[in-house]
Amino acid sequence: MTENPRDTGFPLPSRMLRLGFVGGGQGAFIGEVHANGALLSKRWQIVAGALSSNPLRAKDSGRKWMLAEDRIYTDFREMAAREAGRSDGIDAVVITTPNHLHHPVAAGFMDAGIDVISDKPLTTTLADARDLVRRQRDTGLVFGVTYAYASHVMVRQAREMIRAGMLGEIRQVHVEYFQEWALNLTDEDGTPPWRLDPAKVGNAFTVGDIGTHAAHLASFATGRDIELVRALFHVAGKPKALEDTAFMHLRFEGGVPGTLMVSQAAAGTQCGLRLRVFGTLAGLEWNQENPEFLSFTPQDSPMQIIGRGYGAGMLPAAVRFVRMPRGHPEALTDAWANLYTELAVAVDARRTGRTVPEGLLAYPTVVDGAKGVKFVEAAVRSNATGDWVDCGL
Ligand SMILES: NC(=O)c1ccc[n+]([C@@H]2O[C@H](COP(=O)([O-])OP(=O)(O)OC[C@H]3O[C@@H](n4cnc5c(N)ncnc54)[C@H](O)[C@@H]3O)[C@@H](O)[C@H]2O)c1
Incomplete structure (x- = not known):
């Protein structure tokens, strides 16, 4: 068997990065896939969430994800404000809600100075998509979009x-x-x-x-x-x-x-x-x-x-x-982990001011x-x- 020659070239973050989720609680489809990929990348911990539109389900899901009680939210706006105010607040938010909420959630967290990882389609209207492009350009925040198939080896x-x-x-x-x-x-x-x-x-x-x-x-x-x-x-x-x-x-x-x-x-x-x-x-x-x-x-x-x-x-x-x-299969979760590895490099570089080597990252923006x-x-x-x-x- 060929020895693992892996020097991935992806710098480790300066510390474990902190992730919060909007959507993805009990009964949802893709949130858990994001979470599995992020955890497999070994660069993220999930510390906060407004995991459902249903408050009871948001609470229950947060407990099942073993989040601290004071970081289980029932409103994403409150989550953005409170997380932005904490010294150990989230480094990035993951948006896995139905499409029409991608824009307001992304805009809310960007206003709070938090990097964004959103699912696709980015928005339901072109005007909203252009607004997010402009906000990203103005703030310099990291904004990844999870077209995860592109991260298959x-x-x-x-x-x-x-x-x-x-x-x-x-x-x-x-x-x-x-x-x-x-x-x-x-x-x-x-x-x-x-x-x-x-x-x-x-x-x-x-x-x-x-x-x-x-x-x-x-x-x-x-x-x-x-x-x-x-x-x-x-x-x-x-x-x-x-x-x-x-x-x-x-x-x-x-x-x-x-x-x-x-x-x-x-x-x-x-x-x-x-x-x-x-x-x-x-x-x-x-x-x-x-694959x-x-x-x-x-x-x-x-x-x-x-x-x-x-x-x-x-x-x-x-x-x-x-x-x-x-011969030992990898799977879709590995592709998501690849995407979350690149996103971690980008988020850490923005936080610390480190330079990312030219051409290292190809995550969708x-x-x-x-x-x-x-x-x-x-x-x-x-x-x-x-x-x-x-x-x-
Ligand atoms: N990248 C991919 O491969 C992929 C695959 C599937 C879905 N998606 C996208 O992911 C998004 C979610 O899809 P899904 O299939 O998981 O949908 P879903 O209906 O299964 O889950 C949506 C989740 O969002 C929550 N939600 C709704 N309003 C909320 C609010 N105001 N605050 C907090 N949570 C709220 C719901 O309670 C639920 O937990 C969609 O935009 C979809 O296009 C992407």
Whole structure:
């Protein structure tokens, strides 16, 4: 077995960093995934939270997370004010609420001088997204957005292979994300869950949810922004006012064409996020359900499967995240831990004034989050008009 050669290059923080959560308590989905990733990074402790919209559940969840009684909050505004006033207050807040609360929660904590880690989509409107970009620029606070798939080792590997020219010139990019869980989701009875309520989810359902993940993954891996989109929205599952399926043509920087297909009403699928990139010399493919492997196929040559691990085939910007030798699986939680490792470096550097080595960090920022919101807005407009629509911020 190859010895763990790991010098990750990520400086340790000057002390353990302190994290607070808004949302993520009992019954919630993604909050616990954030928490697991943060703890696995070994750089964060979770010390405070307003974990639910329901006060009883917020209290109960805080106790289950073993938070000190005086740091279990039932109101995120009170949490921001009180944490900002403590000498041992949180270094960053994690926002895992429904979409419409991302902006007010982020703005509230930024006003209190606290760094922000927000889930996607960044906001429900472009005006709010631009407001957060401006606030970040004005304050210099760290603002990460948790497009966590981009922190899988083999996505970093794909990005580095593309950067190194191993595919030649990029000529086509195709990304798809298929799930089935919303097949029977409906708002027919007049009481939509938050994910189907435009006041809470924004003006798109599936495109805002997994469409933004797919768009970010394609841009991140190829190093190219999406410049133009032409989209058609559909409802493939039970009736709903917003789309649960969308098919799009894309135009990336440099005129590179691509496609993006998303559905949350595709029976028999699970979490099928797949990226394919084709260049003048070779193509590659990565699939989220089998994330430890990347297929790389030079033209007219046998397919090579590159497995995550130390040593042969792995490039430095990817191998620095490897925790286990080949054959011992890593998983989504490890990708989240990679993201939280980078965020810890950024937050600690801002606090202490340390300089981060150029090119060390690639976590998604508030600008990436705002590009996602613009992408959703452009897709909605294109679906309505049939036109190609500009995705530039
Ligand atoms: N990055 C990813 O891979 C990923 C995956 C799933 C969801 N998400 C995003 O994460 C967010 C949450 O999604 P989810 O599936 O966990 O939703 P969820 O409905 O399961 O959980 C939302 C949580 O927010 C809490 N909440 C609501 N209002 C609150 C308030 N005012 N104060 C404190 N807490 C409040 C709820 O009580 C609940 O705990 C969404 O924006 C979603 O798009 C991201």
